[in-house]
Amino acid sequence: MMxxxxxxxxILPVAATYALLLGxxxxxxxxxxxIAQLAFYCALGQAFNLFMGMTGYVxxxxxxxxxxxxxxxxxSIYTLSDKGLGxxxxLIGxxxxxxxxxxLSLAVGAVALRLRxxxxxxxxxxxxxxxxxxxEGARIWNGADGIIFSRHLRQGVGRQTAMALSTWxxxxxxxxxxxxxxxxxxxxxxxxxxxxxxxxxxDEDAAKVMGINVTRYxxxxxxxxxxxxxxxxxxxxxxxxTYVYPSDVFAIHYTVEAIIIVLLGGAGTLLGPIFGALTYxxxxxxxxxxxxxxxxxxxxxVIIAIIVLFPDGTVGLLKKRxxxxxxxxxxx
Amino acid sequence: xxxxxxxxxxxxxxxLVAVNNISLxxxxxxTLALVGPNGAGKTTLFNLLNGVFPADEGQIIFEDVDVTHFxxxxxxxxxxxxxxxxxRPFNSATVRxxxxxxxxxxxxxxxxxxxxxxxxxxxxxxxxxLSPHRDKPAGGLTPIEKKLVEIARALAMKPRLLLxxxxxxxxxPKDIDKMVxxxxxxxxxxxxxxxxxVEHIMRAxxxxxxxxxxxHQGAKLVDEPTREALSDPRVIEVYLGKPPEADHAHG
Ligand SMILES: Nc1ncnc2c1ncn2[C@@H]1O[C@H](COP(=O)(O)OP(=O)(O)O)[C@@H](O)[C@H]1O
Ligand SMILES: [Mg+2]
Numbered sequence: 192m193m194x195x196x197x198x199x200x201x202i203l204p205v206a207a208t209y210a211l212l213l214g215x216x217x218x219x220x221x222x223x224x225x226i227a228q229l230a231f232y233c234a235l236g237q238a239f240n241l242f243m244g245m246t247g248y249v250x251x252x253x254x255x256x257x258x259x260x261x262x263x264x265x266x267s268i269y270t271l272s273d274k275g276l277g278x279x280x281x282l283i284g285x286x287x288x289x290x291x292x293x294x295l296s297l298a299v300g301a302v303a304l305r306l307r308x309x310x311x312x313x314x315x316x317x318x319x320x321x322x323x324x325x326x327e328g329a330r331i332w333n334g335a336d337g338i339i340f341s342r343h344l345r346q347g348v349g350r351q352t353a354m355a356l357s358t359w360x361x362x363x364x365x366x367x368x369x370x371x372x373x374x375x376x377x378x379x380x381x382x383x384x385x386x387x388x389x390x391x392x393x394d395e396d397a398a399k400v401m402g403i404n405v406t407r408y409x410x411x412x413x414x415x416x417x418x419x420x421x422x423x424x425x426x427x428x429x430x431x432x433t434y435v436y437p438s439d440v441f442a443i444h445y446t447v448e449a450i451i452i453v454l455l456g457g458a459g460t461l462l463g464p465i466f467g468a469l470t471y472x473x474x475x476x477x478x479x480x481x482x483x484x485x486x487x488x489x490x491x492x493v494i495i496a497i498i499v500l501f502p503d504g505t506v507g508l509l510k511k512r513x514x515x516x517x518x519x520x521x522x523x
Numbered sequence: 524x525x526x527x528x529x530x531x532x533x534x535x536x537x538x539l540v541a542v543n544n545i546s547l548x549x550x551x552x553x554t555l556a557l558v559g560p561n562g563a564g565k566t567t568l569f570n571l572l573n574g575v576f577p578a579d580e581g582q583i584i585f586e587d588v589d590v591t592h593f594x595x596x597x598x599x600x601x602x603x604x605x606x607x608x609x610x611r612p613f614n615s616a617t618v619r620x621x622x623x624x625x626x627x628x629x630x631x632x633x634x635x636x637x638x639x640x641x642x643x644x645x646x647x648x649x650x651x652x653l654s655p656h657r658d659k660p661a662g663g664l665t666p667i668e669k670k671l672v673e674i675a676r677a678l679a680m681k682p683r684l685l686l687x688x689x690x691x692x693x694x695x696p697k698d699i700d701k702m703v704x705x706x707x708x709x710x711x712x713x714x715x716x717x718x719x720x721v722e723h724i725m726r727a728x729x730x731x732x733x734x735x736x737x738x739h740q741g742a743k744l745v746d747e748p749t750r751e752a753l754s755d756p757r758v759i760e761v762y763l764g765k766p767p768e769a770d771h772a773h774g
Contacts, residue, residue: 381637383636383637386616386624386627386628387624389613389615393615393616396575397613399594399599400573400575400596401596401599401624401625401628401629401676402599402600402629403596403624403628
């Protein structure tokens with residue numbers, strides 16, 4: 192039966208991959224930064240896939256949700272660190288990140304999600320830039336000067352804890368966001384939400400005729416994906432770096448990386464974003480060592496070739512091949 | 524009280540009047556054959572009935588509810604099901620998933636969870652003879668198989684009114700007879716009213732429909748019981764272009 196435990200078996204390879212990554216990082220601290228970077232890409236891909244992969248809509252303004260989540264954490268630590276809340280400022284920061292990204296996604300979604308495919312994509316291109324200029328122009332949250340809150344964090348939780356938060360717990364949170372995104376993806380896939388999204392991704396008009404309120408389900412996917420992005424920004428950027436500048440976080444190339452990761456692995460699959468993230472992250476890392484400065488020159492054509500050769504992504508292809516084998520139960 | 528009441532609906536595309544001031548009524552459990560030459564406005568009329576786009580003018584009442592301004596998904600919830608002229612299954616989804624989606628979101632959708640919908644899908648897979656294709660992606664099926672998946676998906680929606688666009692186009696006489704028998708059966712067992720658009724297939728019209736509505740250039744030309752329609756010279760002229768005997772002859 193669909194909703195028996197067997198339907199959730201595909202979470203095992205996800206959990207195993209993250210456990211393995213974490214294990215390598217713990218055993219070999221020299222590689223922790225690489226591992227943390229890979230975890231960031233996993234979370235980014237997994238969260239982005241929840242909307243792009245499941246609906247077929249491409250949100251070019253996606254990084255704005257990471258950006259505003261970063262500000263959620265920054266604002267909490269910056270303004271509340273002298274209130275004696277201790278580690279509570281971090282929890283409040285995560286809640287604020289979720290609320291901010293929820294608010295922004297509702298505002299953007301209510302307008303843009305009424306548009307179809309390419310029109311949606313075009314409308315979202317402006318969101319990220321527009322939001323950045325709004326912060327800078329209106330000097331919201333210190334405008335272009337950003338928020339530097341290292342001192343506040345130390346003041347709020349103590350030097351030792353602040354250190355541990357930035358060097359270790361921030362990355363663990365990123366793993367948490369990645370895993371949460373995977374769990375939500377699988378839960379959606381196994382429930383009505385997932386079938387509604389599958390239907391509207393394939394044929395939006397036919398989906399409506401089948402009784403699917405497509406706008407509602409698009410918004411559900413959009414909001415979920417946005418909140419995960421907000422939490423990711425709050426952990427991977429705010430908590431880890433303890434400062435935030437608009438020009439750093441509202442940077443479109445992160446959206447582009449998210450798109451590449453999802454397409455490499457296979458849009459709409461559960462394991463695709465992980466596979467895409469690991470290949471992309473590792474390739475970027477080694478190319479930077481072997482051929483510094485030339486990464487993009489080599490990267491762009493390789494990525495285009497892979498996407499053209501495997502339109503369903505690598506995991507998409509694997510999924511088709513393994514459909515009728517015992518392994519097929521795990522690969523979705 | 525009729526199941527569906529359409530009053531003076533009109534739809535224009537630019538200067539073209541695709542549906543021109545049409546009124547009609549459909550009773551519970553009735554089967555109406557909608558016929559007319561290509562471009563007559565039949566598909567457009569279907570689109571108006573199930574809300575793919577709104578009517579420019581006129582009113583549509585389904586079971587006493589004025590649905591004129593309802594979006595398609597709300598009309599589906601009330602019990603209007605639909606198949607498309609060119610089948611539009613969800614290609615990457617399996618046959619079973621396609622049909623289950625109809626169950627999950629159709630007229631009974633709010634009470635049907637994924638498991639129940641899958642069980643419903645299995646039932647209709649059996650009924651439509653799609654068992655060998657149950658777990659295949661619908662995109663890989665033949666056009667006729669896709670048509671069957673669409674019909675099953677529409678039935679899983681538990682509609683009270685089923686609109687079938689080009690229900691039997693491209694089928695051979697044996698399949699048409701099977702489809703006619705099948706539609707008669709579900710009309711009884713599920714109590715569904717059917718508006719089937721059956722193009723140039725006399726055997727289907729005469730065997731299935733109680734009434735025939737002929738459209739021509741967007742307007743309603745004829746709306747009368749099948750027996751009378753089949754010998755109506757106006758029908759023969761615009762719809763058949765030949766006497767009905769010719770079609771019966773090779774049947
Ligand atoms: N979406 C549309 N935009 C513009 N014209 C359309 C559209 N749909 C149908 N038409 C036109 O309306 C007329 C009726 O078409 P249609 O309802 O498809 O006829 P039928 O189904 O009877 O063959 C045709 O002339 C067709 O070209
Ligand atoms: Mg037509």
